[in-house]
Amino acid sequence: MNEIPLIFFLWVGAFLFATGLSIILIKRNVIFVLMGVELMLNAANLNLIAFSRGDDQNQGLMMGLFVLVIGVCEMSIALAIILQVYRRFKKIDIDQFQSRN
């Protein structure tokens, strides 16, 4: 049986991680940054699943399922916080927040 080599999955995961990192660095909208965070989370998750392929105890798969749930929790709370920030400041740019020095 010809399987896909493991390193291909890892390359795709690395690409997604780098793209998510660039999105976080470039964009100035908080929702956009949150989408970049999700992309990075899923890239890490893909690595877990790919390694779990050759494991008969499915440890990576279980870890991936838990990571999925934690990601959803993070997403919902972050969007609620963004909503409150928008209500208070009427903007969700990152550059609007400046420390008082």
Place this chain on the structure above:
Amino acid sequence: MNSPLMIGFLALTVLTCGSAFLMLWTKNVLHAALAMFMTMLGLAGFYVLAFADVMAVSHLMIYVGGVLILILFGIMMTGQRISKTGQTNELFTEQKGRFWAFFIGLTVFFGLSWLLGQQHFYAFSDMDQQSKLGRVGLSFMLEYSFPFELTGVFLLIALVGATYIAKNHE
């Protein structure tokens, strides 16, 4: 190398990486949400190719069905007031420091690829291509029962907290 599995993998790679790059390229938040939808579809396909069917189905349900709708609501409820010039509105985001971000992203990608190429990974066992649903269910009830319950309580607390935070406190 020319097996149907490999061709499917290449097609999924083009879909996933292409739409991830589109997310990086576009300035429109809605276009980025659409590109994220395609990325999540491609990732579910990768999970299928990695013989993790449970993960693929739950990923599709949670991300395409849940998180994306949440993001669309977030985009809808924050902004889109048309500015005075009439050209741009809040859907278009500003970008800053493009060069450095691209540089850092490229460095991370090539660094990770190089690092992963140095290693020699081997599998513990032969890859079985059966469905893993039954074994995952058993593992949730047996050796992972405590994390499973903990995750359930965590999810409940997070959702209650999110609704409380999103409430209009006035």
